[in-house]
Amino acid sequence: MKKLMLFLFLIPGFALAQTHEENIKKIFDEELRNGHTYSNLKYLCKEIGNRLSGSPEAAAAVEYTRQLMVSYGFDTVYLQPVMVPHWVRGGKDVVKIVNSEKLGSLELKSLALGNTIGTGPSGLVAEVIEVSGLEQLKQIGDQVKDKIVFFNGAMDPTQINTFDAYSGAVPQRGSGASEAARYGAKAVLVRSMSNRIDDIPHTGNQRYNPDLPKIPALAISTQAAELLSKSLKDQKNLRIYVESHGEMLENVLSYNVIGEIRGTEKPEEIIAVGGHLDSWDVGEGAHDDGSGCLQAVEVLRLYKKLGLKPKRTIRAVMWMNEENGLRGGTEYARVAKEKGEKHIAAIESDSGGFLPIGFSSTGTDAQRTKFQSWKSYFLPYQLWNFEMDGGGADIGPLKDQGPLLIGLEPDSQKYFNFHHTEADVFEAVDQSELELGAAAMTALVYLLEQEGMD
Numbered sequence: 261m262k263k264l265m266l267f268l269f270l271i272p273g274f275a276l277a278q279t280h281e282e283n284i285k286k287i288f289d290e291e292l293r294n295g296h297t298y299s300n301l302k303y304l305c306k307e308i309g310n311r312l313s314g315s316p317e318a319a320a321a322v323e324y325t326r327q328l329m330v331s332y333g334f335d336t337v338y339l340q341p342v343m344v345p346h347w348v349r350g351g352k353d354v355v356k357i358v359n360s361e362k363l364g365s366l367e368l369k370s371l372a373l374g375n376t377i378g379t380g381p382s383g384l385v386a387e388v389i390e391v392s393g394l395e396q397l398k399q400i401g402d403q404v405k406d407k408i409v410f411f412n413g414a415m416d417p418t419q420i421n422t423f424d425a426y427s428g429a430v431p432q433r434g435s436g437a438s439e440a441a442r443y444g445a446k447a448v449l450v451r452s453m454s455n456r457i458d459d460i461p462h463t464g465n466q467r468y469n470p471d472l473p474k475i476p477a478l479a480i481s482t483q484a485a486e487l488l489s490k491s492l493k494d495q496k497n498l499r500i501y502v503e504s505h506g507e508m509l510e511n512v513l514s515y516n517v518i519g520e521i522r523g524t525e526k527p528e529e530i531i532a533v534g535g536h537l538d539s540w541d542v543g544e545g546a547h548d549d550g551s552g553c554l555q556a557v558e559v560l561r562l563y564k565k566l567g568l569k570p571k572r573t574i575r576a577v578m579w580m581n582e583e584n585g586l587r588g589g590t591e592y593a594r595v596a597k598e599k600g601e602k603h604i605a606a607i608e609s610d611s612g613g614f615l616p617i618g619f620s621s622t623g624t625d626a627q628r629t630k631f632q633s634w635k636s637y638f639l640p641y642q643l644w645n646f647e648m649d650g651g652g653a654d655i656g657p658l659k660d661q662g663p664l665l666i667g668l669e670p671d672s673q674k675y676f677n678f679h680h681t682e683a684d685v686f687e688a689v690d691q692s693e694l695e696l697g698a699a700a701m702t703a704l705v706y707l708l709e710q711e712g713m714d
């Protein structure tokens with residue numbers, strides 16, 4: 261047996277694979293024994309908290325992650341300036357049924373959607389009309405004039421990947437306000453983007469069509485949506501009071517935060533790994549996306565700790581403003597192009613700090629084939645799914661520069677219990693699941709910097 265092993269070591273490919281396996285094992289062992297990801301996430305969540313673009317907390321998060329990477333001794337740590345929108349909620353959101361024959365006056369748990377205008381301090385009252393989505397709104401058109409449109413399209417429970425269900429339901433949130441305003445509606449209520457029934461409203465982005473009037477838009481909890489829908493069946497003339505205070509202020513100077521370890525053999529080839537530093541203004545942005553940011557910092561920290569020297573340059577990036585503008589991701593790609601940088605791959609973790617099951621990708625067939633050939637290195641750590649299409653919002657703008665775009669894919673079943681809510685707090689993240697994600701990203705970065713993408 262010993263002779264056989266010695267013989268196998270003389271074959272270069274086999275020896276290399278052995279080295280890779282050993283280094284990947286070191287990465288996972290070190291992270292699971294002595295990882296910093298969880299305690300760093302705790303700091304971000306508990307000492308800084310939620311951090312919507314333009315807020316003082318977003319600025320504090322920039323400074324925290326910059327200092328953290330400096331303290332780890334990465335080769336270069338720098339801030340990349342970017343102007344971001346600054347939306348504020350401005351006060352407590354209120355949605356109330358005011359004339360239910362059965363229930364009297366009843367408050368529904370709500371949260372104004374991001375980037376929305378408010379109702380003014382005295383609120384507004386109107387009859388409410390339910391639609392299942394943008395398609396049905398178009399069919400009934402003018403019937404919604406002077407009313408509040410209630411979008412009650414649910415996420416499809418039969419989609420195994422809950423992000424697919426989210427994609428199916430989210431257009432009513434993204435453009436429902438403008439589409440309802442097209443027919444003269446006064447405001448919109450949107451069923452929260454969640455695949456379970458509970459009383460937690462989910463905020464999220466919406467975009468006004470500049471050619472149409474702006475009207476207030478609020479999410480209500482799935483439980484409230486079920487109740488409202490049922491009540492409307494009993495009583496057609498239900499009236500609802502809506503009060504919200506959202507306001508878009510002047511743009512603010514903010515930053516992408518970048519840390520780098522320079523490659524020893526091909527420093528001009530870059531592998532970026534990251535998440536987005538901004539979050540919504542409720543909860544602590546733990547899964548979305550504090551997890552991804554601190555996993556990315558951890559990738560470079562593990563390199564330092566284990567004394568690994570990357571052949572190619574590896575870069576941790578905390579993008580700013582994914583939630584309501586994507587300005588950070590857009591600016592990062594613009595600067596990369598302007599400087600003539602060559603990204604061979606970009607990895608984003610923005611699907612929560614849950615148990616990783618694989619990586620999705622977008623790229624050429626050759627790139628994807630090479631990437632998928634590494635799957636066997638991950639099977640011992642129970643990452644098995646390398647076939648999904650995907651990537652990440654912040655790395656999307658790099659696409660035309662040709663890198664392989666990669667997304668860390670955790671199990672998605674619980675993500676939409678927390679997404680954009682007050683429940684997305686540090687306690688909702690499991691330490692070993694978070695760390696497995698960080699180790700998996702490090703192992704993939706390792707294979708990318710060792711093997712390249714040619």
Ligand SMILES: [Zn+2]
Nearest residue numbers: 548549582610
């Ligand atoms: Zn996110």
